[in-house]
Amino acid sequence: MRASKRLRKVSLNVTGILVFLIAVFPVFWMVSTAFKPNTEIFSTTPKPLPSSPTFDHFDLVLNGGIADTPFWSYFRNSLLLALATVVASSLLAVLAAVAVARFRFRFRTTFLIMLLVVQMVPCEALVIPLFLDLKRMGMLNSLPGLVVVYIAFAVPFAIWMLRGFVAAVPRELEEAAAIDGAGPIRTFFSVLLPLIAPGLVATSIFSFITAWNEFIFAFTFIEDQENYTLPIMLQFFFGRSGNAWGPIMAASTLLTLPVIAFFLAVQRRMVSGLTAGAVKG
Template sequence: MKRAVLNATGLLVALFAVFPVFWMISTSFKPNREIFSSTPQPVPREPTLQHYREILTGNLIPGVTFTDFFVNSLLVAAATVLVSGLIALLAATAVARFRFRLRTSFLIMLLVVQMIPLEALVIPLFFMIQRLGLYNTLPSLILTYIGFSLPFAVWMLRGFVAAVPKELEEAAAIDGANRAQTFWRILLPLVAPGLVATSIFSFIVAWNELIFALTFINDQSRYTLPVAMTFFFGRDDTAWGSVMAASTLLTLPVMIFFIAVQRRIVSGLVAGAVKG
């Protein structure tokens, strides 16, 4: 009975979380008369690809297509994941393996930084980006998102690195492996699950962020997808069909990325040790 209650509760929570996604996808295939119907229709009676054709073949602004915004978001997200993952892994290894002055203060600062509302940093970061000469460029977003992702990534990876027995590294050293070989062949496979989890977090941060992308970029051809979504919201009306279709396409890369790396998330440290 206890297990049945827990399973039923978990199912209700899952349905509550999945329903908005289901409604988004369903609405993207509905014609406008069904979207604005006074009677809610969970499943479209007359499915249509009209909204997808409008956003994929039309120009949201003169000379710029939805694909251009998609490529901008993909470049920013990919660069953020790669750079933040590498820096976080090296920093987490240093924090977990070495003892140095102000080490505890550094760890505390990682937590403190995450408590600061991101909106409070818009103005100071804007002036900083201007002084660096990066205003209206995609690298300005990449640097900003890397800064947002690093505290969480370093803190999370530190636990994975600390959980790796030092005896494995010592055994590799005895067998003749140098520090670089020990890092890539022993430590990296063991912390891969944590690295993948932090990469998903970094990818979502860079893929969905709107405020900084709207503030740091003035050239419309360099807008990312979240900023491009604002073009569907007018003063008098909103193209809800296009909004839902664009939102569905915006969600797909995150889902594909998660599905591609989900094995690494659920794999344990023992699996990594065997592969190493």
């Protein structure tokens, strides 16, 4: 019996390590290629690590003035879009999730089903309708117009996820706070919000990644180069005669760093939210 359990544990660990290696290998190869000179990138005998590391590709991306526009201009646009999407979608999702989880109203089930239906619609099918809507509102070729689109895609998923976190919070905690004299707003900020903080962090990460990596809508709706985002910048390194894989990998590496930094920052908030909620509960 013990031998079978031990064998099962070993097999699960080996399987987990294999899955981890398969998932991490593309990222490792991307970072490694970013530091390789062109001779090693196009070599017929590829090596996992660069024998002569170079920062030329990063220098071209950061200081090369891609298409006469500095890298930090694209970075600023992407960062503003991502942060605005996270803040707005999180605020709307929290309010809507509390309403759906705590109140009974007409068409409540229909509303929840529509949240799932919206997630099933391919983004490509909405390009033309959204293009016409933004043009009608005068928000085409502008960053605020992109923010509205990104929020529309992030909010349904965030509401559905946060609804489960809100429903899992016992009503007795809110009733106890009300007996102690706390009003609805005080109860929300002191009791409910700390307990659903982990869910809010998860939805924030999703919203940030969605806005940070999005390409189709940004490429379709934005015309002026000064409003381009980082994913659009990557296309400048792809050409008919060939692709500049060194700068592509360097730019991709730089593109992943803010996502990792954002995750590490909000991960601490997730732990503090769990602790604060447990204490206040």
